[in-house]
Amino acid sequence: MKLYRSFATVGGLTMVSRVFGFIRDIAFAWAFGSGMVADAFNVAFRFPNLFRRLFGEGAFNSAFIPLFAKELEGNGKDEARAFAEEAMSGLFAVLIGLTIVAILTMPWLMYILAPGFAATPEKFDLAVLLTQITFPYLLCMSLVALFSGVLNTFGKFVESSSVSIVLNLTLLAAIFTGFALGFHNDPAGGIVQAIGVFVAGVLQLWLLIDGLRRNNFTLKLRRPRMTPRMWRLVKLGIPGVIAGGVTQINILIGTIIASMQGGAVSQLYYADRLYELPLAIVGIAIGVVLLPDVSRHLRAGNHEAVHDAQNRSLEFSMLLTFPAAVALAVVPQPIVSALFERGMFLASDTAATSALLAVFAIGLPGFVLIKVFSPSYFAREDTKTPMYYAMISLTANTLGSIGLFFLFRSYGWMPHLGIAVATTLGGLLNASLLYATLARRGDFVLDRRVKRTLPRIVLASALMGVVLWLVARTLSHHFGPEAAEWSRFLALFAIVGAGLITYAVAVFLTGALDRRQLRSFIKR
Structure with a gap:
């Protein structure tokens, strides 16, 4: 079955990427631990990495792919190419402006991104510099996402699933380059890491441009114009990005709050990286593959195939996600200890990261189910309903993170554990709302096998x-x-x-x- 082969392609390449990502995280923990440089870099990388996940892992394509598929099926390859070029030109123009403004205003934006760093001027200034270096990465990654959407619609998943491998190998090379230059756990090592992020973005963009060329679908920049198709993309795209990226937005909010506790940003990052492994392999593979598949079946009026694809995706995701969630919740300490506890990463970091990981693991099925249920809305060009539910989840997570952070701190508990609790509950709430509405509409009917x-x-x-x-x-x-x-x-x-x-x-x-x-x- 083509759907399963596509899952295997995306999931397999994502697995390779995450293996390299783990090696990179192990090296980073050894080199920087959870000290000042690690906290500053993780904040600097969090914002462009948010856009990488929003765009690269399917949120942007939740709006783009159904519209591109409609042009391809209804009006042919030339009109589909023209629409893709319109979208690329508009996206490029907006992000160039956003990047310039963000770099110039970063000394003030940092009070929003990491308000807790203001108490340590050296950490604050380093975070500003590193974020300015890494910020152009989001421009590269956003274009990569659009090119990936084009290739995915044609059933080509290799290039789009390989971009994270490029990122992890480049950052791993940056860690060892910094050590070769004698930049151990100091600000210069963080600068080398930030430059590595920028270089990775350029390499990823080149990979996708080459993929389009090899598939005879090159795109050219045009003068940006707000055509009716672009209005439709914007109308669907903004809610789609909010809805598809709510998990990552929740993590960003957690980072902002965690900046008020020394070491918390890095400990949350390491826990996030561990539970992101099954989320990436299963959830993202399903989200990337299921959307174009359901979109094609809906265009053809084959509703039986739509329901089968949705049920098999649910079955496949839970077959892999439940055991992963149980394992991360039951034995987090051995996992964290073996992977990270060396060099600058201390036993105290292991204890804190393990507790965070156990809580995140409880919410893992919810995070994956968001990836399973969301394409059923996006394929029907309904991005508003998931956006409303995402905003409800986001509000609950924000209020819960703030409240629990200070509550836990008042009792002498680890305050950023409250952030993990709120993030987990927010993900489960979002998944529940998405499924309840699909079931009520009759758009997701569980079959006997599931x-x-x-x-x-x-x-x-x-x-x-x-x-x-x-x-x-x-x-x-x-x-x-x-x-x-x-x-x-x-x-x-x-x-x-x-x-x-x-x-x-x-x-x-x-x-x-x-x-x-x-x-x-x-x-x-």
């Missing part, structure tokens, strides 16, 4: 969680501060292996997956 499979996936994941807890408890002495690094990795490998074997056996014993389905999936 109703039978989902409870069995939950049961299999729970059985795996028990085994993980027992194995981790038995091997806990391998994760102490004095434990050798090789010992931690071997112990983590044993825990992961036990979990994988247990879940594989459990899904067959419970009937969540049978051998016929597995053979069919592999064959497809």
Whole structure:
């Protein structure tokens, strides 16, 4: 089945990207830990990285792809090319202006992005400089997203799924370049990292331009014009970006609040990177592939195929997401310790990051379900309903993050744990609202297979969680501060292996997956 092959392509390349991303994060934690330079760079990278995820992981394309697909199906390749060029020219003009204004006003914007840094002038000034260097990245990434939408509509997913690999390899090279130049945990090392972000954006843009050329669909810049098609794109695009990017906006808000606690920005970043792995592999793969697939079926009037695609996406996502969520919630400390605890990343950082990761893990199914449900709205050119629900979730998360941050601090608890709690609840709220409306409209009807499979996936994941807890408890002495690094990795490998074997056996014993389905999936 083409849909599963596309999931495998996007998910597989995303997995490769995240492996390199983990290596990069391990190196970054070793080099910078959660000190001043790490906090400043993570704030500087958070804003352009927000745009990378908004645009590169499907939010912008929630508006662009249905309109581009409509032009392609209804008016042919030439008109589709003309629309893509209009969109590219308009986007380029707006973002050039935004980039110039942001760079010039960054000393004042930083009071919004990281108000807590104002108490430490050296950290504040470094964050301003690093953000000014990294900000042009969003211009490159936004154009990359548009080019990716074009290729995805044609069923080409390799180039768009490879851009994050380029980013991670470039930043990894920047870390070692800084060390080779003698820039250890100091501001100069952060500057090298920021330059690496800019270079990565240029390389990613070149990759997608080459992908379009190889698929005989090159685009040229035009004079920006507000045509009826562009008005339609703007009308759908703004709500679509808000709706599709609410998870990332929530994280940005959390970063702003966390800047008031030393080390909190970096600890939230490391926890975010860990739970983002299954979210990227599963949620983003489904979001990227499902939208053009559902859009094509709707244009053809094949509603049976639409419902099948939605149900299979839900089934596939939960088959992988539930066990990942259970694992991250049950054994966060061994994972964080083995991956990050070395160099400037201390045992105290492990304890704080592990607690944050466990809370984020509880919300992981909700974050993935947002990616599953949103394309059902976007393909029908309804971006307003998801936007309204995103705003409700965003408001709840913002108020909850602020309230819980100060509440937890007043009790002497880790204050940024309240941010993680609010972010998790906000994601679950958003997913619930999206599904309830789809079900009420009859646009997402659960079939018998999904109703039978989902409870069995939950049961299999729970059985795996028990085994993980027992194995981790038995091997806990391998994760102490004095434990050798090789010992931690071997112990983590044993825990992961036990979990994988247990879940594989459990899904067959419970009937969540049978051998016929597995053979069919592999064959497809």
